[in-house]
Amino acid sequence: MFTTQQYVVASSLDEAYALNQKPRATVLGGCGWLKMGRRAIGTAIDLSALGLDRIEEFDDRFELGAMVTLRQIETSEALAAAFGPCLRESVRHIVGVQFRNCATIGGSIWGRFGFSDPLTCLTALGASVRLHHAGLVPLSEFIRMDYDRDLLVAVVLPKAGQRAVYLTHRATQTDFPVLAAAVCRRADGTYCAAVGARPQRAALVEDTEGLLAGGVTDASARAFADFAADRLTFSSNLRGSAEFRRHLCRVLVRRAAIQLEEGQA
Amino acid sequence: MKISYTLNGRARTDEVDPARPLTEYLRAQGCLSVKRGCETSNCGLCTVLVDGRPVLSCTTLTARINGKSVLTLEGLEDRAAEIGGYLAAQGAEQCGFCSPGLIMNIIAMTDELTDPTEDEIREYLAGNLCRCTGYVSQLRAIRQYLADRKEAEQA
Numbered sequence: 001m002f003t004t005q006q007y008v009v010a011s012s013l014d015e016a017y018a019l020n021q022k023p024r025a026t027v028l029g030g031c032g033w034l035k036m037g038r039r040a041i042g043t044a045i046d047l048s049a050l051g052l053d054r055i056e057e058f059d060d061r062f063e064l065g066a067m068v069t070l071r072q073i074e075t076s077e078a079l080a081a082a083f084g085p086c087l088r089e090s091v092r093h094i095v096g097v098q099f100r101n102c103a104t105i106g107g108s109i110w111g112r113f114g115f116s117d118p119l120t121c122l123t124a125l126g127a128s129v130r131l132h133h134a135g136l137v138p139l140s141e142f143i144r145m146d147y148d149r150d151l152l153v154a155v156v157l158p159k160a161g162q163r164a165v166y167l168t169h170r171a172t173q174t175d176f177p178v179l180a181a182a183v184c185r186r187a188d189g190t191y192c193a194a195v196g197a198r199p200q201r202a203a204l205v206e207d208t209e210g211l212l213a214g215g216v217t218d219a220s221a222r223a224f225a226d227f228a229a230d231r232l233t234f235s236s237n238l239r240g241s242a243e244f245r246r247h248l249c250r251v252l253v254r255r256a257a258i259q260l261e262e263g264q265a
Numbered sequence: 266m267k268i269s270y271t272l273n274g275r276a277r278t279d280e281v282d283p284a285r286p287l288t289e290y291l292r293a294q295g296c297l298s299v300k301r302g303c304e305t306s307n308c309g310l311c312t313v314l315v316d317g318r319p320v321l322s323c324t325t326l327t328a329r330i331n332g333k334s335v336l337t338l339e340g341l342e343d344r345a346a347e348i349g350g351y352l353a354a355q356g357a358e359q360c361g362f363c364s365p366g367l368i369m370n371i372i373a374m375t376d377e378l379t380d381p382t383e384d385e386i387r388e389y390l391a392g393n394l395c396r397c398t399g400y401v402s403q404l405r406a407i408r409q410y411l412a413d414r415k416e417a418e419q420a
Contacts, residue, residue, distance in 0.1 A: 007266060007283040007328060032306050032324050035286070044284055046328060071318075096392010098312050098319045098370065174307070174391050 001035055002026075004044040016045050017132045017151045027151060029107020030069065032099060052106070052153065055079065063130070064155040066106025070094060070118065073105060082159055083125060084265040086166040086182065090121035095174050110152045112143055112201050115176040119143070120196030121166045122155060123204055124182035130154040140204045161187030163265035165256040168197075169248050171239060178240040179248040183224075183256035185265075189213065191224065193253050198234045198245055205231055216261035218254075225253035268331035272296075273340025283328030287313070290327040291337060298338035298365040302394070309393035310366035312373075313337050319373035321392075338365050344372055348410055355406040359397035367393045371407060380415065383408070 005024075010016035019025055024042030028034065052065030057078050064073065070091040073079060079087050094100055094117060108118050109129060123139045130136055132151035139155075164184040168177035180196040191212040196202030205228040207213070212224050234245040259265070266283040269276070272294060281290060288311045291299045299322055302310030311322040314336040315329075338345050348368045352358050367390070374381065374389040381389065386407055395403065 001286065002284075004284040009266075009283075009328065009331075028326070030324065031326060032321075035324055036305065046283075046326075048329060092388065095307060096309055096370075097373070097389055098309055098321045098392050099306055099324070101315075101318045101320045102306075102324045 002037060002039040002041050002044075004041045006043045007046065008043060009046045009049050011049065013050060013132050013151065013153060016047060016050070019043050019045050020151055021149050025149075027106075027110070029066070029110065030103040031107075032095075032103045033107065033111060033113070047106070057082075057159075059159075061159055062157040064105050064157065066104060066110075066152050066154060068105045069101055070103045070105065070108065071097060071100040073118070074100060079157075083157075084163055086121055086125070086164040086265060087118070089166045090117045090180075090182070093117065093168065093170060093174060093177075105155055106152045109139070109142075109155055112147075114199045114201050115180075115197050116202065117166075117168065117177060117180055117196070120180040120194045120202040121164065121182045122157065123196075123202050124164045124166070124184040124192060124194035125162055126158055126160065126184070126186070128156045128158075130156055143201050143203070163260060165259045165265050167252045167256050167259075169252065176239065179245050179252060181249060181252035181256055183253055183260055185212075185260055191257070193224070193228045193256070195228060195232055195249055195253070197239075198232060198249075199237050199239070200233070200235065203232055212257060216257050218258065221254045221257035221261075222250075224257055225250045228253050266328055266331075268328065270330045270332065271334040273336055281327045283326060285327045287322035287325040287327050287330060287335075291322060291335070296337040296339050300362070300365065302363060302366070307392070307394065308363070308366070309370060310363055312366040312369040312393070314369065314373060317373075317376065319370050338369060341369075341372060345369075348372070348406075351406040351410040352403065355402045355409070357398065357402035357406045363393065363395045363397075367395070367403065371410070375411070375414070381411070386411075 026041045027045045052067040056063045074088050074091045127139045128136045129142050130153045164182050166182040168180045177197040182194045191207040193205045194202045229249040234242040236242045269278045302308035306324045313322045316333050345368050
């Protein structure tokens with residue numbers, strides 16, 4: 001468990017941002033990961049009084065406030081109507097309902113954890129993060145950024161007609177994924193795949209060769225899956241070897257593309 | 266930090282250590298049904314309801330209950346005893362250590378889901394671990410409890 005010297009329930013984003021410039025300050029999300037360590041926090045910054053616990057729908061986008069829980073995402077009818085079951089699928093295997101009522105999307109995305117399910121799915125869907133200082137940053141860029149002292153305010157999900165299928169392989173129910181994959185078809189007919197738990201952070205692979213441009217068939221899905229698997233790096237850890245993960249990438253990306261074509265998105 | 270909240274129906278105001286895990290705080294208030302079974306937010310034993318939603322009290326900081334309503338097993342004794350009876354009737358309790366958290370989450374599931382399928386029950390309760398059993402007897406008990414509730418509602 002972490003320790004804190006000072007606990008501040010921030011009354012504004014500006015106050016939270018200013019407090020977070022102190023070197024030993026930490027912004028609190030749901031604390032599911034933070035509590036696992038023994039960090040000595042100088043100032044703990046609590047965002048729960050800032051109204052960031054809402055999923056807001058606009059004409060062109062959804063905004064998921066940083067304090068929205070994974071369970072809210074899982075049960076949101078508006079998100080399911082816009083994007084199908086992929087977002088629900090990306091969180092429903094995470095520990096249990098009680099954990100998902102605690103864990104926040106801000107904490108999950110800010111952490112940029114390699115094992116993160118929602119990071120993988122949201123990257124495929126073309127989401128961005130709204131940072132208090134840096135503004136809107138595409139998730140595909142944010143993933144590669146180093147940790148800094150900025151403040152994640154919201155995840156912004158464009159409503160652009162994109163659809164995705166999200167699949168994982170897990171050694172056992174509720175465990176971290178051995179590999180996570182999402183394939184997304186955009187309204188203009190282009191495709192991309194995000195692959196996470198490699199076990200590094202999710203990475204985006206665009207179908208730059210147009211392998212799926214002529215339609216998704218078993219052969220074209222296989223070609224795109226091989227394309228993704230050959231371009232990404234994989235590593236070994238206790239959940240699986242690099243070779244197994246590369247194999248899983250070929251299987252899950254192919255299946256996700258086919259399921260997308262079959263309308264399961 | 267000063268917080269105001271409701272514990273098992275009674276309004277309270279207290280000066281608290283804001284970053285203290287809610288499990289320890291609630292135990293200090295006499296709610297000894299709330300226990301730690303793990304240190305990794307995985308076992309579900311510490312489940313309490315905050316504004317009706319099941320949360321892990323080991324992961325929830327005490328500051329976060331400010332302005333909210335907290336229910337523990339101590340505040341749900343009748344429902345807990347009823348569910349406990351179904352578990353006992355099916356021989357689902359062995360050491361019994363995990364039962365308070367499981368019962369809290371069964372109550373949450375019953376309040377949130379209407380007529381859940383077996384898959385939905387398994388998914389809702391996946392965050393409650395039991396290391397004595399294989400969950401078969403618990404599932405029998407839960408199915409019987411839900412079936413009897415449904416029958417009573419329709420009667």
